[in-house]
Amino acid sequence: MTQNDLFAKSAVASWKLHLGRADQTFAGFTDAELQQEIAPGKNRIFYLLGHLTAVHDRMLPLLGFGTRLHPELDEAFITNADRAAPDRVSAGELRQAWSTVNAALTSAIEALPSEDWLTKHDAVSTDDFAKEPLRNRLSVLLSRTAHVHYHLGQVRLAVKKDS
Amino acid sequence: MTQNDLFAKSAVASWKLHLGRADQTFAGFTDAELQQEIAPGKNRIFYLLGHLTAVHDRMLPLLGFGTRLHPELDEAFITNADRAAPDRVSAGELRQAWSTVNAALTSAIEALPSEDWLTKHDAVSTDDFAKEPLRNRLSVLLSRTAHVHYHLGQVRLAVKKDS
Numbered sequence: 001m002t003q004n005d006l007f008a009k010s011a012v013a014s015w016k017l018h019l020g021r022a023d024q025t026f027a028g029f030t031d032a033e034l035q036q037e038i039a040p041g042k043n044r045i046f047y048l049l050g051h052l053t054a055v056h057d058r059m060l061p062l063l064g065f066g067t068r069l070h071p072e073l074d075e076a077f078i079t080n081a082d083r084a085a086p087d088r089v090s091a092g093e094l095r096q097a098w099s100t101v102n103a104a105l106t107s108a109i110e111a112l113p114s115e116d117w118l119t120k121h122d123a124v125s126t127d128d129f130a131k132e133p134l135r136n137r138l139s140v141l142l143s144r145t146a147h148v149h150y151h152l153g154q155v156r157l158a159v160k161k162d163s
Numbered sequence: 164m165t166q167n168d169l170f171a172k173s174a175v176a177s178w179k180l181h182l183g184r185a186d187q188t189f190a191g192f193t194d195a196e197l198q199q200e201i202a203p204g205k206n207r208i209f210y211l212l213g214h215l216t217a218v219h220d221r222m223l224p225l226l227g228f229g230t231r232l233h234p235e236l237d238e239a240f241i242t243n244a245d246r247a248a249p250d251r252v253s254a255g256e257l258r259q260a261w262s263t264v265n266a267a268l269t270s271a272i273e274a275l276p277s278e279d280w281l282t283k284h285d286a287v288s289t290d291d292f293a294k295e296p297l298r299n300r301l302s303v304l305l306s307r308t309a310h311v312h313y314h315l316g317q318v319r320l321a322v323k324k325d326s
Contacts, residue, residue, distance in 0.1 A: 001296065003166075003167055003278060003281060004166055004167075004170070006281045006296060006297070006299070006301075007167070007170035007171070007280070007281065007301065008170075009297055010281075010297050010299060010301045010302050010305065011174070011301075011305065013297050013302065014302065014305040014306065014309065017306075018309050038202070038320070039201070039202035039203070039205075039320050040202070040203065042202075042320055115166060117170070118166060118169045118170065118173075133164065133169060134169070134172055134173050134176050136169070136173060138169075138170065138173045138174075139173050139176065139177065142173065142174065142177040142305065142308070143177065143180075145305070145308075145309055146177065146181050146308055146309050146312040147312070149309040149310070149312050149313040149316070150312040150313065150315060150316035151316055152313060152316070153312070153313035153314055153315070153316035153317045154316045154317060154320060157201070157202050157205055157317060157320075
């Protein structure tokens with residue numbers, strides 16, 4: 001492995017590790033339990049599952065991997081707060097979207113040539129990237145790895161005997 | 164900048180960004196507010212501040228940066244659960260330890276030559292590292308970046324008008 005490969009593979013391994021923990025935690029709740037709030041008056045687990053699915057779906061174009069699979073999730077899970085409107089998606093549909101999006105995304109992440117992690121992501125202009133070379137695809141991956149763990153910390157408050 | 168520099172600097176920038184958010188959040192609580200629980204029956208903010216300080220302090224030897232500054236925090240904030248014993252450290256002392264540890268750690272992180280992120284951390288043997296080259300210092304940094312954000316997600320539940 002080249003040094004580029006070692007850097008890239010470490011970041012990809014971290015993404016997979018932290019995403020896998022979230023996946024395992026969501027899988028441990030029944031559909032009824034997904035309706036629990038993470039704390040009184042706070043987001044439901046269901047909302048955070050939808051929120052993470054929508055944010056990960058947005059990573060597909062952001063990282064140059066192609067078009068989104070579930071743009072319809074944004075309104076309920078990014079634009080609006082939890083319970084702003086009645087749910088339009090079932091727990092089963094949401095779990096399916098979560099799996100499909102993460103599978104497509106992680107597969108593209110694993111296939112990206114190492115040095116391409118240093119190229120710009122889709123939300124920065126070529127001019128700005130020339131000035132700020134850390135606005136690269138790698139930074140998106142690291143930021144989203146931390147993001148999934150941010151909400152996982154909240155979701156795990158609803159798991160018995162754990163915090 | 165070399166490609167190694169770009170990889171390393173992206174990871175260091177991510178550490179600083181996420182640590183900075185945690186720092187800002189803790190600074191926004193009064194000493195009395197640090198006694199709040201993040202959710203009913205869960206850890207106090209005070210405990211998570213101590214926990215993150217102890218975990219970051221452990222990173223100093225783990226990353227080969229030298230001896231720990233506050234090993235005495237482990238018993239109260241890593242070994243034991245919150246409120247297992249009366250607090251032996253004041254909020255002021257804890258805030259001071261948090262600042263001192265993070266300053267020392269981040270300064271050493273910034274000074275590490277880029278390619279050294281690919282060398283082994285202190286908790287893996289040379290033989291094991293030869294078989295598993297991703298058990299490097301970079302993986303520790305990425306893991307702790309996600310860890311601080313995991314608990315930040317919990318702490319922010321106690322911030323008014325935020326989750």
